[in-house]
Amino acid sequence: MDKLRSLEIFIATCDGGSFAAAARLCGSDPSTVSKAIGRLEAQLGLTLFQRSTRQLRITAAGERYASTVRKMMQDLSGCEEELKQINRSPSGTLRISSAVCYGHLYLRPLLRAFCLQYPDIRLELEINDLHVDIIDNDIDVALRTGYVKDSRLVARRLSPMDFLVCASPRYLEACGIPRRREDFHSHSWIGFRIKETQQLQPIFLPDETGEYQPYELERRYLTDDGEAMAYMCADGLGFAQLPHFLAKDGLDSGALVSLYPYYRPPEPGSGVFAIYPKRDYLPAKVRVFIDFLTDALAARGEDANHTWAESWEPMEAVW
Structure with missing residues (x-):
C-alpha cells in the first residue's frame, strides 16, 4: 500500500474514531485499516493510537502527526485543483x-x-x-x-x-509555354536546396498518362529560402514547383499561374x-x-x- 493511501486511512481513523468507521469512510474493511495503521506506526517508530477492546484513542504523537498530515493533504488538494483549473483555462x-x-x-x-x-x-x-x-x-x-x-x-x-508547377505570366509571355515535359530543358528552373541536408528538392512532372514522375532538370537558380523561391518565380526568373502554402498568394493575385494539376507526395x-x-x-x-x-x-x-x-x-x- 502506498504512503499516500496510508495517510488517507490515518486521517479517516482520526475522524471516525474507530477502524470500522475509517473503513466505511475509505471504502475498505476494518482489518485492512488496522494493518495500514500498524505499518504506518512501524515506519514511524511511534504509537499513533492507544487500542483497547472498547475504544481507540489517539496519542499526543498521533495528534501532532495528524495536524501535519492534514495540512499536507490540504496543500496537495489545493495544488491539484489549481493545476486542473490551469489545464481547463487557456492561459x-x-x-x-x-x-x-x-x-x-x-x-x-x-x-x-x-x-x-x-x-x-x-x-x-x-x-x-x-x-x-x-x-x-x-x-x-x-x-x-x-x-x-x-x-x-x-x-x-x-x-x-501539395505542389504546383508555377511561373509568372511575364515569363511565359517572354519565353513561351512548354508543351511537353522535354520542353522544360530549354526553360529556366528555380531549385530549392534543403538546408539540413543540402540536397535539392526533387522535381515531379506528369507523364503522358498524367501520373507524376521524378524528372531531372538543370536548376539555373538555387535558393534555400522558400519565400525567395516564390518571389523569384513571380519576378519572372523561371519555373518553380511550389508547395501550396507558398503558391497561394501568387496564384490568388495573378502574379503566378500553374500549368498542371497539383502533385501530392504519396509518403x-x-x-x-x-x-x-x-x-x-x-x-x-x-x-x-x-x-x-x-x-x-x-x-x-x-x-x-x-x-x-x-x-x-x-x-x-x-x-
Whole structure:
C-alpha cells in the first residue's frame, strides 16, 4: 500500500474514531485499516493510537502527526485543483516553433485573432526550419512540413502538402509555354536546396498518362529560402514547383499561374503537422491553439486530407 493511501486511512481513523468507521469512510474493511495503521506506526517508530477492546484513542504523537498530515493533504488538494483549473483555462505562455515559410504565410496572419480570443495566453514564437528537440527546448507545439518519428511526440496532420508547377505570366509571355515535359530543358528552373541536408528538392512532372514522375532538370537558380523561391518565380526568373502554402498568394493575385494539376507526395509522412509532446492531459493552451488553427485552415479549404489546390484549375493542359 502506498504512503499516500496510508495517510488517507490515518486521517479517516482520526475522524471516525474507530477502524470500522475509517473503513466505511475509505471504502475498505476494518482489518485492512488496522494493518495500514500498524505499518504506518512501524515506519514511524511511534504509537499513533492507544487500542483497547472498547475504544481507540489517539496519542499526543498521533495528534501532532495528524495536524501535519492534514495540512499536507490540504496543500496537495489545493495544488491539484489549481493545476486542473490551469489545464481547463487557456492561459500561460505558449511556445510555438514554426517552419519559416509556413510561419510567415499561414501562421502569422492568424496570431492577432488568436490573441484577441485568448487574452490570457502569452505567445513565444520561434521561426526556423531546424528540427530541434521539442521536449529539451520546452516547446509546446511545433508546426513542421513532415514529422519526426519520436515515440515521445504526437504528430497531428493539419493538411497534405501539395505542389504546383508555377511561373509568372511575364515569363511565359517572354519565353513561351512548354508543351511537353522535354520542353522544360530549354526553360529556366528555380531549385530549392534543403538546408539540413543540402540536397535539392526533387522535381515531379506528369507523364503522358498524367501520373507524376521524378524528372531531372538543370536548376539555373538555387535558393534555400522558400519565400525567395516564390518571389523569384513571380519576378519572372523561371519555373518553380511550389508547395501550396507558398503558391497561394501568387496564384490568388495573378502574379503566378500553374500549368498542371497539383502533385501530392504519396509518403504518409508528407504534409504539414502540428507536433507536441505526448501526455495524458493536453494543456488547454495547446488544445485551443490547435483547434483555432484547424478551424482557420478549414475556412480556406484545408484539413488533414485536403487542400485548396485540389480544386485549383491549371492555366491549360500541358503534357
